[in-house]
Each structure stands twice: as structure tokens, then as C-alpha cells.
Amino acid sequence: MQLQTIKTFSFSELSESAKDSVLSNSRNINTDYDWHNDDDDDFKSICSLLGIDVDNIYYSGFSSQGDGACFEGAYTYKSGLLKAIKEYAPIDKELHRIAKQLQLVKYRGVSATIKHSGHYYHEYCTDIAVYQEDKDGYSDDDAPIELSDEITELMRDLMRWLYKSLESQYEYLTSDEAIIETIEANDYQFTEDGELF
Secondary structure (H helix, E strand, O other), X not given: OOOOOOOOEOHHHOOHXXXXXXXXXXXXXXXXXXXXXXHHHHHHHHHXXXXXXXXXXXXXXXXXXXXXXXXXXXXXXXXXXXXXXXXXXOOOHHHHHHHHHHHHHOOOOEEEEEEEOOOOOOOOOEEEEEEEEOOOOOEEOOOOHHHHHHHHHHHHHHHHHHHHHHHHHHHHHOOHHHHHHHHHHOOOOEXXXXXXX
């Protein structure tokens, strides 16, 4: 009995139609695991610089109504946050804006809790309660409405920033360029018609 040999090809050796087939079949090659873990860690580091202790991060995406991102945690005013953010993310103007606005609040007795609520994961699926300590250091549930609204909107701005960051990373990971990089880095071999060997 004669053994049949199968000729295999690297991605670059395939025909254009076979390459298209490989790219189509490999669209999730970089996202079929917890691809966002590094982004989550980065976001928690950013939040820590802003005075936010993040407990949980939630998101859904990226092409349906109701998609978004949110987090749960606690906020307390932190001095020096704008400088810290500029050092950590020197070119991210939106993070600079959020940090500057939080710094302008300048209420050292201000804190907030952020909790997820509902079935979706966008910035409006959170309950954000803002507190202000009175002169004796006791929490007062009735923080001024203007202050409460400002802190709430900044937390939501941060959630929108998170979603855009995740969406940008996802779009890159599912791009032809990233897929080809993964295929070539792992030296995948294919049959002539583009099936993974």
C-alpha cells in the first residue's frame, strides 16, 4: 500500500482565494480566549491613579444596540491625579480631560460607589451614589446635586473611554493584519485550498 503525501503551504504561499478563506475562517483566532485581560489590568491601573478602586468590569460588544462597558467599584478624591495620568498615558487626551475634571472637583470628603444594575453593560446600567463627609467626617447621603451629577458623569465618561478602548483592541485583533501575524508567528500550515493542516 502506498502512503499518500499531502503538500502543505505557509500562508504566504497560498493563492489569494485560499488566503481569503483562511482569513475568513480565522477571524476569531485572537479573541477566542480572554483577550481583554491585559486591557482590564491597564484600566484598573488607570482607575487607581484616578482614585477609583475597581471591583468588576463588564462589557458586551461590539455591534449591537445596548453594547457598552461599565465597572463596579468605589471612588474617593485623590490629589495629584492629573500629573499621574499624564505620566501613565501621555498622549490620551480624553483621560487627561477626565482627570482634570476630577481634580477640579477638589472635594476631599467626596466618595462614590458604583454598582452594575440591569441586563446590559453600558454606562447607564450603573447606580452611582455620591457621598460627601460632613465637618465631623460622617458620610452624608445628600451630596449636593451638582456635585453628584458631575462625579456621576465623569464615571460614565470613563466607562465610555473603556468601551472605546476595548472596541479598538477588538477591531485590531480581528483585523487581517493581526490574524496574519498570529498565523505566521505560529508557523501554521495549510492545504492548497486553505484548510488548516
